[in-house]
Amino acid sequence: MEMLMHEASKGPDENENSKCCRPYQDQKPNDEKVEIMTEKHHPHLTLSKKDVNMDITFENITYNVSLGFRKGTKEILHSINGRLPGKQLIAIMGPSGAGKSTLLDVLSGYRITGVEGTVYVNGRVRDLNEFRRSSAYITQDDRLQPLLTVKENMKVAADLKLGTDTPEQEKKKIIEEILTTLGLKGHLKTKAERLSGGQKKRLSIALELVNNPTVMFLDEPTTGLDSSSCTQVVNLLKLLARQGKTIVCTIHQPSASLFQIFDQVYVLSGGECLYQGAVDQLVPYLESVKLPCPMYHNPADYVIELACGEYGEDKIEPLVAGTENGRSLQWFDKSLNLLDQRALRGAYSRKEACPNGNSDVQDIKSKKESGKSLQATSQLHQLKVLLMRGFIKVKRDPTLTHLRIIVNICTGIMLGSLFIQAGNDGYRVLENYNLLFGILMHHMMTTMMLTILTFPTEMSILQKEHFNRWYSLKAFYISVTIVDIPVSVLCCTLFSFIVYFMSAQPADVTRFAMFFTISLLVSFVAQSFGLMIGAVFNVVNGTFLGPTISVPMMMFAGFGVTLRDMPAFLKWGTYVSYLRYGLEGYVNAIYGLNRKTLACKEFYCHYRKPKIFLNEIAMRDDQFWNDVIALTVILLITRVLAYILLRWKLMATR
Template sequence: MQFDEVVYKIRIEPVGGLLKKKTKPEKRVILNGVSGSVYPGEMLAMLGPSGSGKTTLLTALGGRLGGDLTGTITYNGKPFSNAMKRNTGFVTQDDVLYPHLTVTETLVYTALLRLPRTFTKADKVEHAEAVIAQLGLTRCRNSIIGGAFLRGVSGGERKRVSIGQEMLINPSLLFLDEPTSGLDSTTALKIVSTLWELANGARTVVMTIHQPSSRLFYMFHKVLLMSEGNPLYFGKGADVLTYFSSVGYSPSVAMNPADYLLDLANGVATADSNEDQVAIKQNLVKAYKTQLSTVVKLELAVEGSLHTSSDDRMLKRWSNTWSDQFSVLLRRGIKERKHTSFSTIKIVQVLIVAVLVGIFWWQSSIDNLQDQVGLFFFISNFWGLYPLFQAIFTIPNERTMLTKERTSGMYRLSSYFMALTVGDLPMELVLPTIFYAIVYWMAGLKRTAGAFFSGLFVILYNVLISQGVGLAIGAVVMNQQTATTLGSVIVLAFGLAGGFFVQHVPIFIAWIKYISINQYSLKLLLASQYENDQTYNCGINQTCLVRDFPSIKSVGISMSGTILSVVVMAVMLVFYRLIAYLALMRVGVTRK
C-alpha cells in the first residue's frame, strides 16, 4: 500500500448570532501532505498525540473516509475497490460486538457471512475454530462477549475477538485503530505479538497506537510520527532516534522511544528545555520536508512486485446469496434480541398491566358500554405506544454494528432489514397475545372464538404497524432522545385523534384522524365485539342500538368501515417500514 501527499480538510461552520456579521465557512486541514508505503511482511505504527490526525489517516487508507480528501492512495498499484474491500480487514478502536453472543457464536456467524459461498458451512465453522485457536481464545470460547452492564470476557479477549473477525477472511491488509487502548501492558504485548506474527505471514499490518511500551515499539517495522496533521518522521522504527539526533533533538536520559516521540510531537524537546513548543514543531516539520520527504518519495517511486489477485472479478460479487445472508442474520438476530425482548422486567411489566386492566374492568357488561369502549381504547393505545418505543431504539442501537458490517461488504441492506423485520415477529407478538388472553377472560368479554381471535388479530396488526412507526422514527432521526420526543408527540396526536376523547374535532386539524393508527384499530376492535344491530340496556326497561352510542357512533362499526380500516392499516404496515428502509440506506454504506 502506498499513499502520496494525502490531504484532508473539513468544513467548519462559523459560530455567530443574529447581531454578528455572517461569515463564510472555513476549511480546517486535518491531514497535510502525508506520504508513505508499507509492504507485505511489514507492520506500520502511526504515532502521535490526540488530535494529530492518525485515526483520520487510518480511516482514509482503509477506504472509509469521504469528503474533501486529495492525494493518491494505491493498493498493489490500483485504487480502492470492492474487490480490495473484501480482502481488507479493519478493526475499530471500540469493539463493536453483540453482548449476548458467545465468542464462538460471534466468530461463526461472521464466518458464515463473510467467507465466500465456495466454502461449505462445515468449512466456515472449521475456519472460525482455527482462528479461535490461533488467537488463544479457546479458554473463553463458550463465554458471552458481555457489555457495559453485562459481565463477559475480558477487554483483551474482546479485542482479540474483534481482530479474529477480520482474520477470518485471511486479509492481505489489516488496519487497526488503537488495538491496545485500555489494556494492561502484558495483554497489549500479546495482541501486538499476534499482529507481528500475522505480518510475518506476508500480510500488511497498519495500526494507530497512542503510547506503546518500549517492548512494543521495537516490534514495529516502520513508524509514522504525526503532529497536528503534519508528518514528522516516516521510516524504520529502529532508526527513529538516530534521525531526531541528527536534526538536533535527542533524549537527555534513557527512556522509551515512544514517550520521547510523543514529547516531540507535542513540542517538548527535553524536560528542562526553554524552547517554544510551536517553534519545535515548526522545526521538526521543516526537517522532515528537507531531509526525509525526498527519501519517502523515492521509495514510493520504486515499483513493487505485487500483482492484483486473479480473483478480482469474483470478489466484486457478494460473498453469499441473499437467502444465505437472510438466514444467518435471522438466526443471529433472534439469538441476540431474545434477551431484551423477553427480559424479566418486560414480561413482568406486561403481566402487571394485564392483571391491573383485568381488575379494573372485571367482568364488565355490555350494559356498561362506556366502560367497554374505554377498555378497547386503552388496549389500542397501550399496544400502539409500547411496541413503538421498543422499536425506536432498535436501529439507533444497531447503527454502529450495521455501519461496520456493511462497510466491510458482509451483506445486502435488504437482507438485513428483512431479517430484522421477520426476526422480531415471534418476539413482538407473544407478549400482546398473553396480555389480550388475560384481559379478555378477566373483563368477561364476548365468549366466542370468533370475537376473541378477531380482536387478537387487530391487536397484533396494531403492534406490527406501531413497530414500523418506531423503526421509521429511529432510522430517520438516529438520536435516541430526539426520537423519543418525536415518538411521544406522534403517539399523543394519534391518541387524541382516535375518536374516544374528542368527537367534534376542529376541521383544520381533523385530518389527523385519517392517519391515526388508534382510530382504525379501535374501529376494528369494536367491530370484533359488537354487531351493527346489537342492542344494550340504556335505561329502565329501555334498549338502544350499540351503533348509536356516542363513543361508537363517532368511530363506526359498519362492514364498509371495517374493510377500509383493514386496507388502510395494510398500507401503513408497508409504508412505515419502507420509510425505515429508505432511511437506512444512508447509514454508512456504499452498496445497497
C-alpha cells in the first residue's frame, strides 16, 4: 500500500524514470505510424533500391593528440572497437571527456591526424573519399548562414549538393518534402538567425538531407534545447533511421523517455567501451557483470554514473572486460542478424560495398584525393551559387555593408572638417601630410580589423560545408574575393570624394584618380592581411595580432622617420611595408607631376614649393607607378598566402 501511495505521489517525470530499470527492456517507442506516413508522403527521405545500407565496423581505433612542443602526446581513444548497424539510430554516450566527439569525428572522417586503426564499410576497408560522398556530418553548434532565410539556405544547399542535371522543379519538390517532414514549412521566409534553437537544429539536419546521405553523424544534437525540442529532434532522427539511414549521434545524458527512442547505444569512459548493443539490453548487461541498475533508476543515468567512477574506479574494468572493449556483439538485438566481416563482404557486391563503384583499399588515415571530385557540381557552378549567396548577405549585412558605409562617410566628414582647405595652402603642407597618413591609417585599420572580426564566423561555416562536399575551397575563396569588391569600391569612393574635396586637394582628374587608386590598393592589401589572420586565429587573438603587425608597417612607412634617415640594418623593412608605398603614392598624387608653387596666406611658407617638401621627407615625385606595381605584387602575394593558410587551417583541424 505504501508503495502504491508513493508511486501515486510522484510527478510525471519521476513516474517515467521509475519504469526504467526492470521493465525497461519491454518498452519500445511506437513509431510505425510515422514510418508509414514518411514512406508514403516523403519518398525523397527513403533510400531507393539502388542505395546501399551502411553497416560500419571499426577495429582498434586509437587517437593521440599533441600536447604542444616538447610535451608529447596524449591518447584519447584506447584501441576501441565497435559496430554501427544500418537502419539504426545509435547513441554514443559517456561523461564529459570520455571521447564521444572524438570518436564521432574519427568515424565520420572529420579527424584523420593522429588516428590509428581501421574502419570497415559493409565488410570492406573504408575508402574515405567514397565514404564522404555517402555521409554527412552535423556539428554541435548550428553553423548556418544567419542572414539567409530558411528557403534561401535550402535553395543554396540544393544547388550545390544536387547535380546540375536535376531540374529546378525537382529541387523545389525535394526542399518542400524535407521542410514539411521537419516542420519548417511555415518558416520559409524566416531568417536563420531568428529561428529558435530547435528550429536551427532541424534546419541543420534539413540542409544535409538534400542529397539523401546514407550515413549521418551528429555531434550533441540536443545541446541547448528544451525537453520538447529534444524529443522532436530525436524522433526525427528515429524516423530517418527507419527509412534506411544509419544515424549516429553523441548525447551526454538523456532522460529516460529520450533514451528509449534510440535503437543502439555505445557507452564510453576514458576512451574505452563500457557497453555496446541494444538499448533494451543495457539492464540485462549490467546484471551480467554484477552491477545491477537500482530499482526506479534511469539506466542512462546509472551507466553514466558508473562511467564517471561515482561507484568506484574498480567498477569500470569489469564493464570494459564485459564488452571486450567493443568487440562483443552479444548484446545487439538478435533480429538484426549481424554478419561477420567475411559474410558482409559476401552479402554485398564489390560495387555495393563501396558506393560509386570505387573499392580501392584505403584506411582511415588516408588523405589522398581520388581523381573524381568530391563535390556534386563543377567549380564554375559552385562559384555562381556562392556569388549569389554572397551578394544576398552583403545586401543584408548590418556590419560588413551598412555600418561600413556609414563609418566611411562619417570619418571622411570628420577628417575633411579637421583639415578643411589644407590641400592648397603652402603654410599647411605638414598638416596635409598628416592628413594623408591619417587616410592611410583609416584604410588599413577599418578593412583589416573588420575582416579579422567577421571572418572567423565564416570560417566555422566553411569547415562544415567544405567537409560535407558543398563546394571546393577555391570556389569559396574566389567568391569571397569577388563579393567584397563592390562594397570596397563604394566605401573607398565615398570616403575619397568627401575627404579629397573638403580638404581642397588639387582639383585635377588625374591626381584624384592616382589618389583613389592608392586608396583602393591599400584597402585590398589590408583586407588580405585580415584574411590571413582571420583564417588562422580566433577573434580574440586576431584583434591583438592585427594592430601588433600594423605597428612595424607604420614604422617603416617613412612618416615619423624618413626613408633617408632609416638605420641601414632596418632598411629592408621599408621594402616590405605596404604603407610605405601607400604614403609615397599619396605624396606623388598630391605633390608630384611637377606641381606648381602653392598659394601662401601667411608671411612666409617654407614648403610653398612642393619640391622642397619632397626633398625634406626624402621622397621622389616619379615613383607613383613603382608604388602601384609594388602594392599590386604585395596584394597578389598576400592573397595567395591567405589561401594557403586557409587550406592549411582546414587540414590542421582534421
